[in-house]
Every structure is written in C-alpha cells, then in structure tokens.
C-alpha cells in the first residue's frame with residue numbers, strides 16, 4: 001500500500017485493478033467511470049461495430065468479465081471514503097437472444113445502489129430491427145454509507161439525462177461528453193475540495209471536468225496512447241471550459257420544491 005499523494009493529479013498507465021490495489025483505504029471522495037463493455041469484437045461487434053480500442057481488446061467470456069467488474073468495483077469501494085459515491089456507466093446488452101443487465105453483477109458488489117439514471121443519448125449505432133432502437137445507457141449512482149443530500153438546483157435535473165454522445169476526440173471510440181462528469185462532480189462535490197477518480201479514464205474526460213471544477217483527479221488507463229492523449233488534454237483543459245460552464249448554467253433554480261409547495265404551486269394546477 002502506498003500513500004495517495006503520488007497518485008494525485010496523475011494519469012497512470014496500468015491495469016485498473018493492480019493500480020487500485022496500491023491505494024490506501026477510504027482516501028477518495030468520488031469516482032466516475034465507463035468501463036469497456038465486453039462488446040466481443042471477435043464475433044463481429046454485435047454491440048457497436050466501430051468501437052475498437054487502441055491497446056485493448058474488448059473480448060472476454062461474459063462470466064469472467066462480470067467477475068472482473070465485481071473485483072474492480074469492490075476495490076473502488078475500499079478506496080472511496082465513507083459517505084462517498086461512485087457513478088458507473090454501462091448499458092443493457094443482448095447476446096444470443098438474451099438480455100445481459102448491469103444489475104446482474106452490480107448486486108454482487110459491496111456497493112449500495114442509490115439510483116439508476118437513464119442516459120438518453122438520443123442516437124446510437126447498430127440499427128437492426130430485432131428490437132426497438134436502444135438509444136439509452138444507464139448510470140448507476142453507487143454509495144458507501146449515506147451520501148449528503150443534493151442541493152435543489154442539482155436535484156431538479158431529474159433522473160433522465162438527455163446528453164448527446166461526444167462528437168470530438170475521434171482518437172478514441174467511446175468518449176464521455178464532458179457535460180456528464182461535470183454534472184456529477186458539480187452536484188456531488190459542490191464548492192468542496194475533493195479527489196475524483198476514473199479507473200478507465202480513456203481520453204481523460206472525467207479528469208478534465210474535475211480540473212476545471214477545481215478538484216483533484218486520478219486517472220488510470222491500460223493504453224499508453226490514451227494516457228498520453230489524456231495528459232495533453234489536461235494541459236489545455238481551459239479550451240473545454242465553455243461546455244463546462246454551459247452545463248453549470250443548467251444547475252439553477254428559482255424556487256425550491258418546498259417553496260413551490262408552500263405557494264400552492266401544485267394545488268393551483270390540480
């Protein structure tokens with residue numbers, strides 16, 4: 001086990017599980033990630049054909065994949081502080097006609113599932129007629145103990161997030177739109193200082209959002225190429241500030257729920 005200082009504001013090239021194992025218990029405030037989805041590119045890319053990572057092949061027997069995700073999530077549980085949260089983005093997949101749901105492995109972890117957020121991307125690849133067009137992904141808000149209550153300006157954003165997929169950063173096939181980690185960090189950490197981790201950080205979107213919001217960050221990715229990309233992106237983070245500010249402008253409220261109730265807002269409409 002090593003002190004956390006050497007990991008702070010670093011993008012580390014390595015295996016998420018191995019790197020996490022070196023970090024001290026209860027030392028990180030918040031985590032956000034989108035892991036590889038085990039899309040089985042070998043079988044012709046039944047999930048999204050164009051997703052091909054550099055330096056990583058997203059092919060595992062499903063059982064092994066799920067056990068790996070449980071191990072990573074439990075290691076994250078150890079390093080996150082009591083009262084801290086982890087936001088885990090994944091999606092419902094289908095294989096051999098059967099649904100594979102993220103809850104299948106999330107319920108085997110130590111985390112308490114606090115909320116399921118629907119990420120309505122409004123668009124997705126792989127349009128075949130076997131099912132209705134799946135344009136949503138899921139974001140699981142996982143908690144260790146009880147998190148702080150969100151301020152009304154964040155809580156009013158609803159559990160359906162309408163955020164279009166990222167169009168830039170073509171060097172990577174599955175980049176977060178920066179609005180997504182911005183929403184999470186701004187809502188959970190508010191003005192507080194804090195450390196944010198992304199154990200599968202890819203191009204470093206979570207880290208850039210954390211930096212622009214004045215938080216500390218730790219990123220891990222197995223691909224040297226993505227790690228270098230994330231480092232370059234962090235150096236010119238200011239260029240992405242306008243999108244972060246636009247997302248923050250959505251976090252505003254004229255009246256709280258309590259004030260609306262007191263003024264009979266809902267009664268009047270009924």
Ligand SMILES: C[S@@+](CC[C@H](N)C(=O)[O-])C[C@H]1O[C@@H](n2cnc3c(N)ncnc32)[C@H](O)[C@@H]1O
Pocket residue numbers: 014015016017033034035036037053054055056172174175176177199200201202203204205206220221222223226
């Ligand atoms: C869905 S992408 C994350 C993209 C990221 N959210 C962004 O905005 O760029 C998943 C990442 O996991 C990385 N990865 C795959 N296996 C890994 C492992 N064992 N440890 C750490 N990173 C890994 C891949 O290189 C890929 O960049």
